[in-house]
Amino acid sequence: MMSTNTSAPLVSIRGLHKAYSPTVQVIKGIDLDMHAGDRLVVIGPSGGGKSTLLRVLMGLETIDKGSIAFDGQPYIQADEARGKTSIDTKVRNSIGMVFQNYTLFPHLTIVENLILAPCKSRGEKESVAKDRALTFLTRFGLRDKATVYPSQLSGGQKQRVAIARALMLDPKLMLFDEVTSALDPELVAEVEQVIQQLALQNLSMMIVTHDMWFAKNIASRVLFCAGGTIVEDGPPEQVMGAPREERTREFLSRVFHIGA
Amino acid sequence: MTYTFDFMAVRHGLGVLFDGLLVTLELTVAANVIGLTFGFGLALLVMHRWAVLRWPASLFVEFFRCTPAIIQIVWFFYCVPMLFDVYLDAMTMGILALACNLTAFNAEAYRAAIQAVPRDYRDAGIALGLNGWQRIRYIVLPTAFRAALPVLVSNGIGIFQQTALVAIVALQDLMYMGKSLATESYRPIETFTVVALIYFAVSFPVSQLASWFEHRRDRLAR
Ligand SMILES: Nc1ncnc2c1ncn2[C@@H]1O[C@H](COP(=O)(O)OP(=O)(O)OP(=O)(O)O)[C@@H](O)[C@H]1O
Ligand SMILES: [Mg+2]
Numbered sequence: 001m002m003s004t005n006t007s008a009p010l011v012s013i014r015g016l017h018k019a020y021s022p023t024v025q026v027i028k029g030i031d032l033d034m035h036a037g038d039r040l041v042v043i044g045p046s047g048g049g050k051s052t053l054l055r056v057l058m059g060l061e062t063i064d065k066g067s068i069a070f071d072g073q074p075y076i077q078a079d080e081a082r083g084k085t086s087i088d089t090k091v092r093n094s095i096g097m098v099f100q101n102y103t104l105f106p107h108l109t110i111v112e113n114l115i116l117a118p119c120k121s122r123g124e125k126e127s128v129a130k131d132r133a134l135t136f137l138t139r140f141g142l143r144d145k146a147t148v149y150p151s152q153l154s155g156g157q158k159q160r161v162a163i164a165r166a167l168m169l170d171p172k173l174m175l176f177d178e179v180t181s182a183l184d185p186e187l188v189a190e191v192e193q194v195i196q197q198l199a200l201q202n203l204s205m206m207i208v209t210h211d212m213w214f215a216k217n218i219a220s221r222v223l224f225c226a227g228g229t230i231v232e233d234g235p236p237e238q239v240m241g242a243p244r245e246e247r248t249r250e251f252l253s254r255v256f257h258i259g260a
Numbered sequence: 261m262t263y264t265f266d267f268m269a270v271r272h273g274l275g276v277l278f279d280g281l282l283v284t285l286e287l288t289v290a291a292n293v294i295g296l297t298f299g300f301g302l303a304l305l306v307m308h309r310w311a312v313l314r315w316p317a318s319l320f321v322e323f324f325r326c327t328p329a330i331i332q333i334v335w336f337f338y339c340v341p342m343l344f345d346v347y348l349d350a351m352t353m354g355i356l357a358l359a360c361n362l363t364a365f366n367a368e369a370y371r372a373a374i375q376a377v378p379r380d381y382r383d384a385g386i387a388l389g390l391n392g393w394q395r396i397r398y399i400v401l402p403t404a405f406r407a408a409l410p411v412l413v414s415n416g417i418g419i420f421q422q423t424a425l426v427a428i429v430a431l432q433d434l435m436y437m438g439k440s441l442a443t444e445s446y447r448p449i450e451t452f453t454v455v456a457l458i459y460f461a462v463s464f465p466v467s468q469l470a471s472w473f474e475h476r477r478d479r480l481a482r
Contacts, residue, residue, distance in 0.1 A: 060383050093389040103384035107402045116398060117388035169389060 008072035009033040010173060010204055011057065017065035017078075018052055026052045028228035030066075036172070039199055040206045041219035041236070045251055048226045050208040054175045057206070059092040070094070071172060093121075096171030100178045102158040104150035104165070110137065111146045114165050122169070129168070136164040140194055156187030160194050167198075174198065174205040181210060192218075212255055216240055224248045263449065270450045273441040280437030281458060287354055287433060288420040294359035295419070296412065299366025300401065306371055317367075324364030330425045333357045337429045354426040362419045366412055373408035374400055406477060413470040417463050424459075434458060 011034040018027040026049045034040055042050045055061045057068065059076065062085040068076040075091040078084075104113050114133035118124040137143050140160045150158055159179055166174060176195065180188045192214050198205065199218055209215050215222065215236070222239040224232040224247070232239050232248045243249045305317035324332065336357035341347050348356070377400055385395040405412075427436035438455035442448035 055383075058383075058387055060386055089389075089391075092386075095387075097383075097387040099380060099383065099387075101380050103378075103380045105381065105384075105399055105403070107406060117390055120394050120398060121389045121391070166387070 008069070010036045010038070010071055012069040013066065014068070015066035016053075016056065016063060016068070018049075018056060018061065018063050026228055027056070027063075030228075030230055032223075032230065032233075034204070034206070036204050037202045037220075038204055039218055039220040040223060041215045041221070042206065042208045042223045042225055043210075043212070043215055043240075043251075044223075044225035044231075049228045050225055051177050053225065054097065054177050054206060054208060057173075058095060058097045058175055059087045059089070093169065094172045095175065096166035096169055096173070097175040097177070098159070098162050098166055098179050100181050102150070102155070102162050102182075104158055104161060106150055109147050109149055110142065110153075110161055113150070113161060114168050117165070118168050132168060133164070136167060137161075139197075140164055154187060155183045156190045159183065159191045163191075163194055163198075172204060174203055176205060176207045176209070178208055178210065180214075210255070212240070212252075224251065226251070265450060265453075266447065267450050267454070269447045270441060270445055270454060273437075273445060273451065274454075276437045276441060277434060277454065277458065280432060280434035281462075283351075283432055284420070284423045284434040285462075286351070287358060287423045287426065287431075288416070290355040291358040291362050291419050291423075292416045294355070295362030295366045295415070298359070298363045299412075300370050300405075302363055302367035303370035303374060304396070306367060307374065320360075321364045321367050324361050325368065329358075329361055329422050330428070332361055333425050333429060336360075350429065350431050354423075354429070354431045358419055358423060358426070361422070362415060365415045365418075366408075369408040369411035369415065370404055372411075373404040376407055377403050409477075410470065410474055413467065417467055420463060421459060 011032070013030055013032040016027050016030040017025075019025045030053065042053065044050055052061065056063055056076070063076060063078045065078050065080060067074070067078065070091050071094070073088070073091055075088050077086045079086060104110075105116070108116060111130060111133050114136065115124075115126060115129040118129040118132075119126055134143065134146060137146055140163070142157060142160060142164070145153060145157060145161075150161070153161065163179075179195075180191050183191065188211070192211070195205070195207070196218060207215070207218065219236040222232075222234065222236045223230050224239055224243070224245070226247055232243060232245045238244075239248065240252060243252060302317055302321065305313050306321060308314045308317070333354070336353055337350075340353070381399050381403065382395065385399050390398065423433055424435035426433055427439060430436065434455060438451055442451040445451060
C-alpha cells in the first residue's frame, strides 16, 4: 500500500459539475478539501445534490466537469472533450458507502454478506474473513444473527450489518447517505451509536443526514449544500449555531421548527 | 356411450412405454440443462449495450417464441441438414430443437428477473469493490435465478410435454411408443389414457416440489 501523503488532503474535489440530463443540473461547481480524520456532515434541502455528491465520490456516477483526487492520487477525472469519466477502481476500493435502503443481498446470510467482497474481490481466505466478520458482528451486538438471512432482521439490525459489511474492506473513508431515514424512530439510536463508535476511532467519514441533533454531535465540520453548491462550510457550532448565510438560517429554522 | 375399458389389453405394452419414457426424460433433461445455462447467457446478450450482440440475440428469442414448436422441430429435422449440410443423429437433433425453444423462453424469464434486480444492488456491489463479472456471478445471477425459478420450472415442465412433438419425426419417445402400441393393440383409448397418466405422474410431483421450494424460500429469504 502507498504511504499516506500527510500534506495532501484525503479528498480533494475541484470544479465538480454533474447533470443527470441537460435540464437537471445537480452539482454546479463544487470545490472541497477534506482531511483525514474529518467527520464531514452534509446538510441541506431535499434535491440539493447531497446524495449525488456522495454517489460521485463513491464512483457510482459519471461527472461532466472537474476532478477528484483521493489520498494524493488522481481518482476521478472528467474528460470533457469525449464526454467520458475515468474512475480509478483501485482508488475506489479504499472508500466504503452505506445507503438508505440497507442493500443487503437477500440470498446470502449475514456472514456471507460480510465475507463476499473480501473473499471474491480481495482473495482473502474464507476462514480468515469469517473470523473478522464474527468479530465485527460481536462488536455491533449481532453475533447471534450471523447465520440468518437479512429478511429476519429489523431495519436497525440490517443497517448495522451494512456498516459492518463496508468496514470489512478497511476503507479509509466511509460515506453514509441518510442511513437512518428508512428506520422506525426507536431504531435510529442503535445505528447512530455504531457510527459514533467509528468516530471515536478517528475514521474519516462523510455523512448526509436530516437528523440535526446527530449532525451537531458527530460533525467535526458541517457543509450546507443547496442548489448544487456549497453555501456554507465550517465547524458545527458556527454553521448550525451562528450561520452566516441567509439560506442556511432559513433552512435551519425550518428543520428545527419541524423537529421541535 | 357404452365403452368397456380393457386396460389388460395394453398391459404387455408397459415395457415399451417405459422405454419411451426414458427417451422422453433424456430429451427433457438435456434440453433443460442447455436451456437453463444458455438461457441466462442469451438474456445477458439480449440486454447488451452493443446492438451487434443485442439484435441477433433478440431475433433468436422472438423466432423461437413466435413460431409453433412443431414447426421448429420439423424445420430442424428437414431444413438444417439440407441448408447447412450437417447430419446429426435424430436424438441430437431432437435435443437441439427443444433446447433452442427452451433457451428462448428461459432467456425471457431471466431477462425479466434480471431487470427486476434492484438497482441498489449494483451500487452496493460497486461500493464493495466487486467488478462487473463478480456482480453478475454473485449478486445478479443468484437473485435473478431465484426470482425466475417458478417460470423456469414451468418452462421445463412445458418442454417435457413438448417432447411429445418429436414423435412425428420418428424419435422413439413416450408419445411415439404410445402411438405404435395403440395401433398394434387396437386399444387407443386405453393406451393414450395410460400415456397421459404417465406424463401426469412425472409433471405433477415436479410442479408440486417446485411450489414447495418457492414457499419455503419466500419464508426464509424475503
Ligand atoms: N438518477 C437520476 N436521474 C435523474 N435525476 C436525478 C437522479 N438522481 C437524482 N436526480 C435529481 O437530482 C437532484 C438532486 O438529487 P439528490 O438525490 O442528489 O438530492 P439530495 O440532496 O440527496 O435530496 P434528498 O435530501 O431528498 O435525498 C434532484 O432534483 C433529483 O430529482
Ligand atoms: Mg439524498
